[in-house]
Amino acid sequence: MPELPEVETIRIGLSNKILHKPIRQIKILKPKLVKNKPKNFQDILRNNQIINIDRRGKLLIFNLADENFLLIHLKMTGQLIYISQNQIIAGGHNFPLAGQLPNQYSHVIFSFIDNSHLFFNDLRQFGYLKIVGHLEKEKIVAKYGPEPLGKNFSLDKFKEILSKRKGVLKPLLLNQQIIAGIGNIYADEICFRAKIKPNRKINTLTNQEIINLHKATQYIMMKAIHKKGTTFSDYRDSDNQRGNFVQYLKVYGRENKKCLRCRMANIKKISLGGRGTRFCPYCQK
DNA sequence: CTTGAGGCCTGGTCGC
DNA sequence: TGCGACCAGGCCTCAA
Numbered sequence: 001m002p003e004l005p006e007v008e009t010i011r012i013g014l015s016n017k018i019l020h021k022p023i024r025q026i027k028i029l030k031p032k033l034v035k036n037k038p039k040n041f042q043d044i045l046r047n048n049q050i051i052n053i054d055r056r057g058k059l060l061i062f063n064l065a066d067e068n069f070l071l072i073h074l075k076m077t078g079q080l081i082y083i084s085q086n087q088i089i090a091g092g093h094n095f096p097l098a099g100q101l102p103n104q105y106s107h108v109i110f111s112f113i114d115n116s117h118l119f120f121n122d123l124r125q126f127g128y129l130k131i132v133g134h135l136e137k138e139k140i141v142a143k144y145g146p147e148p149l150g151k152n153f154s155l156d157k158f159k160e161i162l163s164k165r166k167g168v169l170k171p172l173l174l175n176q177q178i179i180a181g182i183g184n185i186y187a188d189e190i191c192f193r194a195k196i197k198p199n200r201k202i203n204t205l206t207n208q209e210i211i212n213l214h215k216a217t218q219y220i221m222m223k224a225i226h227k228k229g230t231t232f233s234d235y236r237d238s239d240n241q242r243g244n245f246v247q248y249l250k251v252y253g254r255e256n257k258k259c260l261r262c263r264m265a266n267i268k269k270i271s272l273g274g275r276g277t278r279f280c281p282y283c284q285k
Numbered sequence: 286c287t288t289g290a291g292g293c294c295t296g297g298t299c300g301c
Numbered sequence: 302t303g304c305g306a307c308c309a310g311g312c313c314t315c316a317a
Contacts, residue, residue, distance in 0.1 A: 077309095123296075124293080125295080127311095167287065171288085174311085176312080183310080184309095184310055184311085274289075276309075
């Protein structure tokens with residue numbers, strides 16, 4: 001489930017590899033995932049180059065030399081795997097990478113002029129690729145809320161956001177138009193760190209709790225990026241798995257296990273907004 | 286305005 | 302051994 005830290009890790013990993021490399025060929029094996037006409041998509045990309053990679057929330061934005069933009073969203077199970085000679089840079093869902101590529105989940109394949117390849121894999125086919133012009137890109141980007149690690153996400157800004165909202169806390173954290181990039185795993189981790197129940201009503205949060213929530217959001221995001229995300233693996237070879245936030249998860253996937261902080265209760269799992277939600281019923285208030 | 290359900294998908298797990 | 306039910310959750314759409 002690539003969230004902001006995973007997508008950022010992919011962005012950095014790919015930026016070191018594929019910039020300014022002419023694209024030789026694009027294979028579209030699952031046209032449904034490409035939101036342009038296949039022929040247009042291929043015509044634009046062929047002989048084009050990626051000159052920069054941006055990110056907004058969980059959306060990857062590849063700036064192309066011809067001033068178009070390739071948007072890639074991995075949704076839940078998308079992967080981007082770059083293979084050049086003996087080097088593999090992979091990111092996204094932690095579905096096994098072992099074995100030959102392309103595999104049955106490789107839906108779009110970019111081949112570069114030096115015979116390296118970028119595979120877009122997606123088990124559940126929720127992800128997409130789309131080429132847009134400058135105006136449409138700006139329109140899409142404008143819909144996102146502030147980046148949690150950007151300077152726009154100040155405590156004052158956060159207080160302002162919260163003051164206008166009622167309802168329950170966690171769905172707000174997941175709302176990309178409010179804050180960009182938080183997904184289900186980190187929303188639970190943020191609430192845990194801030195010692196606030198995910199189903200707290202927003203208008204009952206105290207000033208101190210809002211401060212804690214703001215700090216926890218930045219802390220969790222920063223630490224997860226530093227650890228290269230939760231479901232990301234940076235391979236040198238198929239066995240050498242590096243960079244993993246999994247070991248730092250405090251509530252996600254720990255239902256019915258003792259709370260690691262207070263040790264007074266077991267982590268509880270409920271459904272909130274249709275999503276599995278974990279929290280400690282004792283030390284989260 | 287908010288909230289909830291359904292849909293898109295496949296694979297893993299669990300109960301029978 | 303197999304089969305159906307259910308869950309995983311990003312994000313859009315539609316209904317209430």
